[in-house]
Amino acid sequence: xxxxxxxxxxxxxxxxxxxxxxxxxxxxxxxxxxxxxxxxxxxxxxxxxxxxxxxxxxxxxxxxxxxxxxxxxxxxxxxxxxxxxxxxxxxxxxxxxxxxxxxxxx
Amino acid sequence: xxxxxxxxxxxxxxxxxxxxxxxxxxxxxxxxxxxxxxxxxxxxxxxxxxxxxxxxxxxxxxxxxxxxxxxxxxxxxxxxxxxxxxxxxxxxxxxxxxxxxxxxxxxxxxxxxxxxxxxxxxxxxxxxxxxxxxxxxxxxxxxxxxxxxxxxxxxxxxxxxxxxxxxxxxxxxxxxxxxxxxxxxxxxxxxxxxxxxxxxxxxxxxxxxxxxxxxxxxxxxxxxxxxxxxxxxxxxxxxxxxxxxxxxxxxxxxxxxxxxxxxxxxxxxx
Amino acid sequence: xxxxxxxxxxxxxxxxxxxxxxxxxxxxxxxxxxxxxxxxxxxxxxxxxxxxxxxxxxxxxxxxxxxxxxxxxxxxxxxxxxxxxxxxxxxxxxxxxxxxxxxxxxxxxxxxxxxxxxxxxxxxxxxxxxxxxxxxxxx
Numbered sequence: 001x002x003x004x005x006x007x008x009x010x011x012x013x014x015x016x017x018x019x020x021x022x023x024x025x026x027x028x029x030x031x032x033x034x035x036x037x038x039x040x041x042x043x044x045x046x047x048x049x050x051x052x053x054x055x056x057x058x059x060x061x062x063x064x065x066x067x068x069x070x071x072x073x074x075x076x077x078x079x080x081x082x083x084x085x086x087x088x089x090x091x092x093x094x095x096x097x098x099x100x101x102x103x104x105x106x
Numbered sequence: 107x108x109x110x111x112x113x114x115x116x117x118x119x120x121x122x123x124x125x126x127x128x129x130x131x132x133x134x135x136x137x138x139x140x141x142x143x144x145x146x147x148x149x150x151x152x153x154x155x156x157x158x159x160x161x162x163x164x165x166x167x168x169x170x171x172x173x174x175x176x177x178x179x180x181x182x183x184x185x186x187x188x189x190x191x192x193x194x195x196x197x198x199x200x201x202x203x204x205x206x207x208x209x210x211x212x213x214x215x216x217x218x219x220x221x222x223x224x225x226x227x228x229x230x231x232x233x234x235x236x237x238x239x240x241x242x243x244x245x246x247x248x249x250x251x252x253x254x255x256x257x258x259x260x261x262x263x264x265x266x267x268x269x270x271x272x273x274x275x276x277x278x279x280x281x282x283x284x285x286x287x288x289x290x291x292x293x294x295x296x297x298x299x300x301x302x303x304x305x306x307x308x309x310x311x312x313x314x315x316x317x318x319x320x321x322x323x324x325x326x327x328x329x330x331x332x333x334x335x336x337x338x339x340x341x342x343x344x345x346x347x348x349x350x351x352x353x354x355x356x357x358x359x360x361x362x363x364x365x366x367x368x369x370x371x372x373x374x375x376x
Numbered sequence: 377x378x379x380x381x382x383x384x385x386x387x388x389x390x391x392x393x394x395x396x397x398x399x400x401x402x403x404x405x406x407x408x409x410x411x412x413x414x415x416x417x418x419x420x421x422x423x424x425x426x427x428x429x430x431x432x433x434x435x436x437x438x439x440x441x442x443x444x445x446x447x448x449x450x451x452x453x454x455x456x457x458x459x460x461x462x463x464x465x466x467x468x469x470x471x472x473x474x475x476x477x478x479x480x481x482x483x484x485x486x487x488x489x490x491x492x493x494x495x496x497x498x499x500x501x502x503x504x505x506x507x508x509x510x511x512x513x514x515x
Binding site for chain 2: 006007023024026027028030031038041042043044047048089090092093094095096097098099100102103104106
């Protein structure tokens with residue numbers, strides 16, 4: 001137990017910094033994708049499908065490019081932190097920008 | 107007037123009736139509400155920063171008491187970084203001192219008496235901070251909601267791109283007395299709700315990484331309570347006794363044990 | 377890198393706005409040309425033209441690329457810098473392992489716990505005073 005505990009000390013500042021960067025990427029891309037799907041006049045299921053595909057695509061790109069396929073190096077719990085933690089926040093942001101551009105364009 | 111601009115016909119068949127909305131609705135209702143909400147959010151952030159909790163003065167005995175408690179907690183948490191000798195010395199000293207209650211702040215009031223939070227200047231100040239934080243959160247929300255409800259009520263503003271169940275009808279179509287209208291046609295108050303839920307990412311982009319709204323609200327909610335020992339919290343004597351017991355029972359585990367193995371494992375040639 | 381990403385971002389935003397405007401015009405035309413009293417099913421026959429769809433998707437792709445390009449490799453500028461060199465580890469994110477994180481701190485010469493270790497209680501003040509006195513003699 002002790003060996004693992006002492007060789008796995010994490011730097012909390014860096015965890016926080018990495019989370020901020022991930023949040024920036026996710027925030028700006030979901031807002032833009034929402035605008036795009038509103039312009040395309042996507043409705044109900046199509047729109048949500050666009051969100052899921054876009055969100056997963058962006059996350060995979062993030063893991064591939066910025067994490068260089070080694071998210072374990074930068075996130076304590078990569079799957080949860082990248083895909084799940086910000087999910088509701090991004091979904092509501094997406095719905096907002098989607099509704100906005102849908103109403104403006106339509 | 108915008109309200110007169112709404113002309114609609116109900117589709118002959120099908121669940122979704124097609125309405126034709128005056129395009130002026132977008133420019134004079136949708137955009138103003140959005141802009142006002144974003145600007146108010148930014149303003150609120152700066153106001154929260156300005157009226158944020160300040161450093162509070164405390165009597166010196168109280169500070170000593172708090173410091174000894176946090177010292178014991180620090181030893182419990184980070185004691186593994188010490189040699190076993192120095193750990194034991196600290197362990198013995200702290201457990202003795204805390205067990206005796208040597209540094210408990212003695213107050214003048216009688217034991218059963220609960221301090222009146224309004225007479226104590228520190229407590230009232232921290233309560234003021236808390237009230238200010240809450241006010242900065244709720245007053246703009248209430249004002250915008252009243253503004254939207256008062257000026258932009260009574261007409262259909264937009265069509266939502268996704269269907270909703272009939273239960274949302276009362277909330278989202280407030281002020282529109284058309285019983286059969288599909289729930290997707292909503293009034294301006296629902297745009298307010300959607301924005302309230304979805305503006306966080308936008309605030310993050312506008313305000314940069316210096317301020318995060320959600321974390322700021324957390325600190326605003328927690329910090330003012332920090333210096334205040336309310337009647338609900340455990341008394342410092344009890345906390346000290348508990349910590350002293352914990353300290354006595356702790357077994358020291360140094361991070362220097364097996365350090366050679368760990369270093370070889372980590373940096374050694376594979 | 378950064379200029380490229382900004383240019384791409386501008387291009388993407390303009391393209392997205394242009395696509396939005398085209399889509400807006402299209403739907404206005406659709407509304408004015410089709411008879412209002414016809415059922416809504418008829419309107420569904422007219423879909424958004426393919427070039428507008430393509431424009432939206434391409435602009436989203438450009439924007440995504442520009443966002444990812446806006447991340448530079450992390451660079452550090454050491455405090456004790458004689459040769460004006462900039463250290464980089466070739467990574468975009470900060471490593472969370474404490475051993476690696478403190479590695480960067482050591483290279484840069486920053487002391488994250490300095491606010492504790494340089495408290496008067498922690499510093500050997502007499503030694504420091506002696507040092508200062510000797511330094512003053514040499515001037």
